Amino acid sequence: MKSFETPIERRGADLAGKKEKTLHRRLSRQTRENIFGYLFISPWIIGFLGLTLGPLLFSLFASFTDYNITSRMNFIGLDNFKRMFTIDDLFKTSLWNTLYYVLFSVPLTTAGAIFLSVLLNQKVKGMKFFRTLYYLPAILSGVAVYFLWMQLLSPSTGLVNTFLAWFGIEGPAWLFDPEWTKPALLLMKMWSVGGGMLLYLASLQGVSNSLYEAADLDGAGVMQKFIYITLPMISPIIFFDVLTSTIGSFQIFQEAYVMTENGSGGPGNSLLFYNLHMWNNAFEVFDMGYASAMAWLLFIVVMILTIINMKIGKKWVHYEGGDDK
Amino acid sequence: MRSAAAPKFYETKKFKDKVKQAIVFIVLLAGSVLVISPLWWMISTSLKSPAEIAQYPPTFMPKEFHFSNYVDAWKTAPFTRWAMNTFFIAFCGMAGSVIVNSLVAYAFAKIRFKGRNALFIVVLSTMLIPGFVTMVPQYILFSKLGWVNTYLPLIVPAFLGSAFFIFLLRQFMMTIPNELIEAAVLDGANHIQIWWHIMLPLTKPALITVAIFSFNGAWNDLLGPLLYLNDESLYTLQIGLQTFKGTVQTQWHYLMAMSVMVLLPVVLLFFFFQKHFIEGSNIATGTKG
Numbered sequence: 163m164k165s166f167e168t169p170i171e172r173r174g175a176d177l178a179g180k181k182e183k184t185l186h187r188r189l190s191r192q193t194r195e196n197i198f199g200y201l202f203i204s205p206w207i208i209g210f211l212g213l214t215l216g217p218l219l220f221s222l223f224a225s226f227t228d229y230n231i232t233s234r235m236n237f238i239g240l241d242n243f244k245r246m247f248t249i250d251d252l253f254k255t256s257l258w259n260t261l262y263y264v265l266f267s268v269p270l271t272t273a274g275a276i277f278l279s280v281l282l283n284q285k286v287k288g289m290k291f292f293r294t295l296y297y298l299p300a301i302l303s304g305v306a307v308y309f310l311w312m313q314l315l316s317p318s319t320g321l322v323n324t325f326l327a328w329f330g331i332e333g334p335a336w337l338f339d340p341e342w343t344k345p346a347l348l349l350m351k352m353w354s355v356g357g358g359m360l361l362y363l364a365s366l367q368g369v370s371n372s373l374y375e376a377a378d379l380d381g382a383g384v385m386q387k388f389i390y391i392t393l394p395m396i397s398p399i400i401f402f403d404v405l406t407s408t409i410g411s412f413q414i415f416q417e418a419y420v421m422t423e424n425g426s427g428g429p430g431n432s433l434l435f436y437n438l439h440m441w442n443n444a445f446e447v448f449d450m451g452y453a454s455a456m457a458w459l460l461f462i463v464v465m466i467l468t469i470i471n472m473k474i475g476k477k478w479v480h481y482e483g484g485d486d487k
Numbered sequence: 488m489r490s491a492a493a494p495k496f497y498e499t500k501k502f503k504d505k506v507k508q509a510i511v512f513i514v515l516l517a518g519s520v521l522v523i524s525p526l527w528w529m530i531s532t533s534l535k536s537p538a539e540i541a542q543y544p545p546t547f548m549p550k551e552f553h554f555s556n557y558v559d560a561w562k563t564a565p566f567t568r569w570a571m572n573t574f575f576i577a578f579c580g581m582a583g584s585v586i587v588n589s590l591v592a593y594a595f596a597k598i599r600f601k602g603r604n605a606l607f608i609v610v611l612s613t614m615l616i617p618g619f620v621t622m623v624p625q626y627i628l629f630s631k632l633g634w635v636n637t638y639l640p641l642i643v644p645a646f647l648g649s650a651f652f653i654f655l656l657r658q659f660m661m662t663i664p665n666e667l668i669e670a671a672v673l674d675g676a677n678h679i680q681i682w683w684h685i686m687l688p689l690t691k692p693a694l695i696t697v698a699i700f701s702f703n704g705a706w707n708d709l710l711g712p713l714l715y716l717n718d719e720s721l722y723t724l725q726i727g728l729q730t731f732k733g734t735v736q737t738q739w740h741y742l743m744a745m746s747v748m749v750l751l752p753v754v755l756l757f758f759f760f761q762k763h764f765i766e767g768s769n770i771a772t773g774t775k776g
Binding site: 206208210303309412 | 526757
């Protein structure tokens with residue numbers, strides 16, 4: 163039906179085509195780039211406003227109220243924040259537990275991942291197999307892995323204590339002993355250190371061999387080469403890893419929720435982490451105002467730590483090709 | 488006679504290298520036993536009888552292989568339903584992630600719109616916001632929309648972009664020469680056509696990475712289902728497994744059997760797409776090499 167029979171119809175079609183073209187031209191290149199640019203990123207903008215910025219502002223507002231999802235919001239000033247530091251003893255416990263975990267897990271996983279990556283960067287038979295194997299636990303996560311570790315850490319018949327018994331060590335009760343619950347989680351975390359290893363490995367492979375050869379000529383030892391060449395060369399990745407794993411460790415939740423019978427906090431509340439406490443306040447007793455205040459405090463603490471990390475990072479992170487980066 | 492200056496065989500660099508390699512090999516081998524033994528333990532426990540699990544000292548190899556543990560455990564709870572639910576959510580999220588994030592990343596990589604750099608910094612900084620900070624208000628939002636006890640809160644956010652995936656894809660797209668885009672523009676193509684006909688085919692490896700990561704994330708997500716799903720028939724495998732523990736208590740043969748089943752798809756995915764797992768993590772930190 164769209165074949166143009168008469169000359170007049172053909173002319174009409176040509177004109178229509180021209181009109182479209184001139185409209186297309188009338189918009190400058192820059193305007194078109196702007197229209198398409200914002201069109202393309204519009205899903206992200208909606209998500210950012212609706213799921214990040216909006217919620218952030220809402221929870222800032224809610225943190226000064228006694229909101230509990232059904233009632234109206236009553237403004238109560240700084241009462242929520244006062245409650246954290248004066249009345250709510252569990253808050254302090256949860257903060258302490260979280261800091262303990264962050265303080266140990268970040269250095270341990272970072273050092274573990276670097277050590278492993280250096281080992282896996284050697285020229286040894288079966289390296290591809292080793293790399294795959296060490297990386298495998300990093301992709302496994304979720305409830306199944308937590309169940310596995312509950313079984314492994316079982317005091318009498320678990321694999322961990324059986325292994326320790328071979329060396330004459332009587333293993334602790336792990337998840338049943340308040341002193342040992344957090345080390346138990348750290349042990350589980352160390353199992354998946356291969357995820358970080360991968361990042362360091364890629365970075366190590368980028369370090370030029372000529373640097374090591376030059377150091378060899380100067381008679382440098384293994385440790386010297388590691389400290390003066392390897393560490394500075396991979397420092398941008400160390401920085402990135404420390405930054406993200408600090409933020410990540412502060413958010414520890416699932417492990418504690420699953421391994422302590424639906425978030426009860428474990429023996430002596432030793433696994434009551436900050437987010438678990440926040441969760442219980444928000445979704446067990448629906449104290450949304452208080453939970454929002456906790457959320458904002460976490461936000462501020464993490465922001466301050468990130469800024470400190472970045473400031474310190476400027477001093478020790480080495481960027482190849484100058485300091486202007 | 489040898490000259491005194493010649494090094495003894497154990498002093499040569501070649502020999503030292505060999506010793507070093509041998510030590511590294513032994514350390515790695517010992518380490519791999521430690522790394523793999525938990526998985527071995529899981530499979531072994533899943534095949535034992537309850538009596539054998541309780542036995543001290545524990546056995547490494549089941550005396551009898553009780554494959555029926557798997558069937559019995561699977562029948563104890565609606566695992567088939569939960570598995571289908573999980574696949575549904577994971578595939579929807581995967582489709583959303585791949586399409587939306589590549590569109591957004593394309594704009595940040597190749598379209599010169601006003602405010603692009605400033606907005607990209609905003610994208611990056613959202614990665615530094617702990618997810619728990621926005622969790623409570625998001626829950627309130629979704630509950631006011633009437634989305635609680637539906638899959639919408641678990642799927643819709645995937646269609647609104649993720650900072651990490653945008654960053655990953657944008658880094659990959661930056662390596663594609665601008666001349667290709669310019670040439671297509673001269674031929675009269677608009678950005679939607681360029682994205683579809685040029686960008687998508689060229690960024691396939693990175694898109695597969697995003698697809699796998701997003702599938703993996705949805706598969707392992709406990710928090711979302713825990714918050715938004717109330718009906719047992721809507722459950723995913725993660726929350727299903729968690730409730731399953733309430734049912735069977737400490738019957739570890741059942742728990743381990745189901746844990747193996749839940750981890751299996753992820754392990755298979757890993758072995759099929761190993762390259763993409765590894766490349767994905769590397770692009771993300773800018774250490775592509």
